[in-house]
Amino acid sequence: MTAPARLPVEGPLPALDGATAWLNSAPLTPAGLRGTVAVVQFCTFSCINWLRTVPYVRAWAEKYRDDGVTVIGVHSPEFPFEHDEQEVRSALEGMGIRYPVAIDDDFAIWRAFDNAYWPALYFVDVEGRVRHHHFGEEDYERSERVIQHLLRESGVGDVDEGLVSVTPDGVHLAADWADLRTPETYTGYARATGFAGPGGLRLDRRSVYVAAERLRRNDWALVGDWTVRARATTLDEPGGRIVHRFHGRDLNLVLAPGAEGPVRFRVRIDGGLPDDARGLDVDEQGEGSVVRPRLYQLVRQRQPIADRTVEITFADAGVEAYVFTFG
Structure with a gap:
């Protein structure tokens, strides 16, 4: 060219x-x-x-x-x-x-x-x-x-x-465009799409969310004590989870730590350890830590790419989640 x-x-x-x-x-x-x-x-x-x-x-x-x-x-x-x-x-x-x-x-x-x-x-x-x-x-x-x-x-x-x-x-690394079927997903209500948790999002107030019975591709949900604001969603008590059903090689999540310092997290894919599908910011046990505000790569699948359910559990309160992106 x-x-x-x-x-x-x-x-x-x-x-x-x-x-x-x-x-x-x-x-x-x-x-x-x-x-x-x-x-x-x-x-x-x-x-x-x-x-x-x-x-x-x-x-x-x-x-x-x-x-x-x-x-x-x-x-x-x-x-x-x-x-x-x-x-x-x-x-x-x-x-x-x-x-x-x-x-x-x-x-x-x-x-x-x-x-x-x-x-x-x-x-x-x-x-x-x-x-x-x-x-x-x-x-x-x-x-x-x-x-x-x-x-x-x-x-x-x-x-x-x-x-x-x-x-x-x-x-x-460039996205695997041929196998990417999930769009970016914001967790703040100003641009949120695809939320599938029971009762929907409760805006600007602390609420306890329960697990969704079923997630279809591109659906996501919260579990635990969260506050959903326009730009981000903040965990108010330790142990909260974000769950997303996606199709793509990579899953990234923009996160910021809380005021109390780093936030530990654990990633599970389809209920098990990520193994060779773990992203750069996840260790062999599926664990990582939000130390600075940035994009965290949580999943990088190997071929063949399939619909997967990722579950991120945060051991500490205060984490802010902004947007899922995929590649």
Whole structure:
């Protein structure tokens, strides 16, 4: 796949001056970026869709840096804990992200771009014009060809026309799209779907939930003493469970620890130990701990992929559950 012979002009690079902070760089501006090819990506650190793009964008930043390409991350937070600059800094450092990142806590840059997606890529030429964009994952070859096209257009000679060699693993591994049949599932009532527990969700009040008699594919339920709020669901007493019937290779859950510190959990799949279907954040006994707010990979099935029921039991109170994602 190659970039088109000509790329349309989509408009000028919007202002970047709404950032509340910058990581890895002094504040950048459209005027200061003139003369360089820029790649701007919107992200939020617990988003699985963005996490799966990280190896590619990081590799582009390294490969084309000496050719005059500036990769810029714009961190626009989805969840409350993603407003914590230290958590953002720690998460990005852990992924080896060394290119400039604008902290967009107030969504000022998001609005300036009229953006609506995590992740979203915008490709900017040396004259400060947006020439291409891509929303979501994948399309990596075309995106890199666009970078090469803009470099050649700017007069850079001997642009390496090869593609970066990337071997993603862990949470960065691309989804098994052909066998993925469960959509992301929010536990906060503002976006919750698929709840199948008796009596439904009780909003903004502490309630005791009992086990559902039966879960169909893509159903989920709570067991124990929980408070369901708009953005997240919080466990009020130790021993609570979340159960989900899903179809996909991976099951992830965005979690945050309680005010009292780390929260221990245990994972069971179809009632037994996860064994070789355990995710990165689960040990041989199906146990793990929520230490920091982030995405936790709880299940990674081997082929063949089948409908499975995962049950996560929390030994400590205070955990906040945000969204299930799948791969």
